[in-house]
Amino acid sequence: MKKGRVILSLAPMVLSLSVPFAQPAAAAPTVKLVFRSSFIQSWYCRNWDSSRWEQELSMLRDAGITEVIIQTTVDTTPGIKTAFYPTSIAGYTANEIDLLDKVLTVADSLEMKVRVGVGFNKDWWSKGAGDRAWLTREANENKLFVDEIAENYAEHPSFGGWYISYEISNITATTSIKRANLNNFFKIMVTEMKLKTPGKTVMVSPFFNSRYSTLGSLTNWSAAIENVFSGTNVDILALQDSIGVNYNQISQLAGIFTYTKKGTDAAKMQLYANNETFALTASGFITAPQARLTSQMAAVNMYVKGYIAFSLNHYQGKYNEDPAAVKGYLDYLDYYLASK
Numbered sequence: 001m002k003k004g005r006v007i008l009s010l011a012p013m014v015l016s017l018s019v020p021f022a023q024p025a026a027a028a029p030t031v032k033l034v035f036r037s038s039f040i041q042s043w044y045c046r047n048w049d050s051s052r053w054e055q056e057l058s059m060l061r062d063a064g065i066t067e068v069i070i071q072t073t074v075d076t077t078p079g080i081k082t083a084f085y086p087t088s089i090a091g092y093t094a095n096e097i098d099l100l101d102k103v104l105t106v107a108d109s110l111e112m113k114v115r116v117g118v119g120f121n122k123d124w125w126s127k128g129a130g131d132r133a134w135l136t137r138e139a140n141e142n143k144l145f146v147d148e149i150a151e152n153y154a155e156h157p158s159f160g161g162w163y164i165s166y167e168i169s170n171i172t173a174t175t176s177i178k179r180a181n182l183n184n185f186f187k188i189m190v191t192e193m194k195l196k197t198p199g200k201t202v203m204v205s206p207f208f209n210s211r212y213s214t215l216g217s218l219t220n221w222s223a224a225i226e227n228v229f230s231g232t233n234v235d236i237l238a239l240q241d242s243i244g245v246n247y248n249q250i251s252q253l254a255g256i257f258t259y260t261k262k263g264t265d266a267a268k269m270q271l272y273a274n275n276e277t278f279a280l281t282a283s284g285f286i287t288a289p290q291a292r293l294t295s296q297m298a299a300v301n302m303y304v305k306g307y308i309a310f311s312l313n314h315y316q317g318k319y320n321e322d323p324a325a326v327k328g329y330l331d332y333l334d335y336y337l338a339s340k
Contacts, residue, residue: 112162170216225263244276
């Protein structure tokens with residue numbers, strides 16, 4: 001999501017396609033078709049005061065959300081190097097408002113959890129998995145922030161775990177060398193997270209793009225998940241369903257999640273769905289209708305432990321300036337209250 005309504009990290013932009021809505025499965029769901037977590041991006045909330053955080057988190061809690069995921073807290077890109085909390089790491093500037101203190105303090109009072117994303121470097125999209133030296137430097141840079149965040153914020157009761165925002169896709173790790181590079185990359189960061197905050201879980205959120213299924217097939221994707229994450233101690237893989245950006249159609253999700261689950265089972269990770277709650281149109285990103293959200297969740301129900309929204313604050317927000325987002329929140333709230 002950008003200023004207004006753009007997605008920071010989902011791979012390069014594509015043209016819009018119509019997406020057919022699949023009917024929810026007739027069988028009783030194994031997991032309730034409701035969101036329990038929602039992402040929020042730092043650029044959007046970096047200057048919120050405590051009262052705004054209380055509004056937003058209370059809004060999420062009313063709709064059954066128990067965890068908010070801060071996608072990133074540091075931009076490690078050369079020439080930017082900014083943290084959204086007061087940092088003492090050399091070479092970095094800090095946000096005027098301490099985002100982490102604000103969100104964690106309010107979440108403490110509301111008995112919610114906050115999953116903290118660490119750094120992200122925009123060069124990831126050009127460097128990719130082939131540059132082991134770059135990956136190692138970036139992982140070690142992130143370790144500095146893991147240490148600092150753990151020391152200053154992990155004592156909050158609401159500190160629920162970590163999120164690593166570097167997203168792999170089905171064309172990221174197509175060779176054994178790239179998979180080994182990524183495995184080492186994740187191991188460096190997760191080892192530090194587990195050392196500094198024992199018992200806290202770590203989440204990643206990759207995506208599969210069906211438009212590149214020839215180069216990155218489902219079989220290769222399953223193997224990539226296993227090879228990249230085995231032994232890293234990443235606990236949760238929240239697969240982006242990529243319905244909002246039209247990378248996939250709802251009718252394709254069962255196959256994608258089937259093969260993803262083969263990989264996560266082999267790597268001993270839990271599989272969640274990261275459901276996109278927006279739609280890409282010729283005029284930009286808009287709030288997705290509730291009927292589509294329900295279909296997205298139903299299509300993968302038998303494969304996942306739960307559902308994460310990307311993102312209720314942005315596209316289904318009670319306090320959003322866009323009337324469509326306000327209506328989207330009220331529609332989801334009605335749906336949640338009838339479904340919980």
